[in-house]
Amino acid sequence: MLNYKQLHHFWSVARAGGIVRASERSGLAPQTLSGQIGALEASLGTTLFHRRGRGLVLTETGQMVLDYAEEIFRVGSELEEALRSRAAGRAIPFRVGIADVVPKAIASVLLAPSMDLPEAVRIVCRENKLERLLGELAIHKLDVVLADSPMPDRMDVRGYSHKLGESTISFFAAPALAASLGPQFPACLDRAPMLIPGADAAVRRPLLQWFEAQRVAPRIVGEFDDSALMKAFGERGVGVFPATTLIADEICHQHGVRRLGEADGVREAYYAISVERRISHPATLAISRSGLNRAAGR
Structure with missing residues (x-):
């Protein structure tokens, strides 16, 4: 022993x-x-x-x-x-890094199980680029990082990726723009103004490949690292934008947009990255066990 x-x-x-x-x-x-x-x-x-x-x-x-x-x-x-903390009646700190490409609505869904523990938990969220968050994770300033991709091979940081779930991608547009595009999807996307995620988003390349496979060539009028900002521009009718199908109803209700259709075969996954192979923090364990679809009640 x-x-x-x-x-x-x-x-x-x-x-x-x-x-x-x-x-x-x-x-x-x-x-x-x-x-x-x-x-x-x-x-x-x-x-x-x-x-x-x-x-x-x-x-x-x-x-x-x-x-x-x-x-x-x-x-x-x-x-x-x-x-x-338990003996003193204090809340257990749960320090979470959220990659800026992860939609805030998805992050809240993923983190919800950590707030339902018997122990009191005080959650501290930090949003930044994935590389910077992983640096903070390596020196134990964070307990976990939420990302849309596993731990990058190029990073000289030890970490373990725990897949939380995945969702398909749908396209949304403001009502006036949606009406001008026509009813046929995905043909309606051809030459349509398009807002897309920035270069750091894992879903960007699959989306561009999907456009090619569907033989549609939208006009890219904006690129965004912040998905919330992309939705804000989409709400104003600047362009069509892609987002996670899992929260489609919430997106339509919150931003007053319409769902045009779904990109078959394009899926966005979400991961919890920790420095430990076997998760021990009770809050990280809760979100890992729950997973995306179960946490969303689907």
Whole structure:
């Protein structure tokens, strides 16, 4: 069985960059730390450090063990904080990053289950570009990030993607614009003024490919990173705009627009990205278990 005391000493030495520094920080003798790491290596049957000059460098296996140790002690710290909050009657903080391409209505649907927990939860939402949010996630300033795509391979950040659900895409237009386009869908989109998501949106490329497959060539008159701003322009009749079918009724009611039709085969997915493989935060666990369609009551 893994000795967590030994693992904690290994974690301390790895973070300090050497036994002497870890000794100064912890108050333990260098010989004690060295002995604990030697015992851990013996129990695991592998070498965790290589000596380089007077310092220590993690082996490949040592780096893997450190990754697990970081997760183990982070979760332990969260557990302590959650217990202290419960004992004091305080709400558990739930820090969420929302990628700016995720519609706010969808984000509220996804996060709704976190507010129905037996424990009191205080939700803190931050909206930004996905890359910036993942940077904050990596240093534990956020508990989870909501995105429209999995963790990008190009990011030098450890994270795990948990798919929450998906929805088809529909097109909407203000009543006057919709009446001028004609009843035949998708032919009515040909040469129609079109508002599309910005380059960071995962659904953008599938939409453009769908236009080609349908042999329609809308006139792109606007590109938007913020889906709410795109809908606001669509409400004013500037152009047709795509949005998640799952909240079509809400979009029509809120913005006074009409649904023209659905882009067959184009689907938008939503993910919760966390730094842990197995989710432990109760609020993140709640939204993960609920999923998009169930959270929406569909």
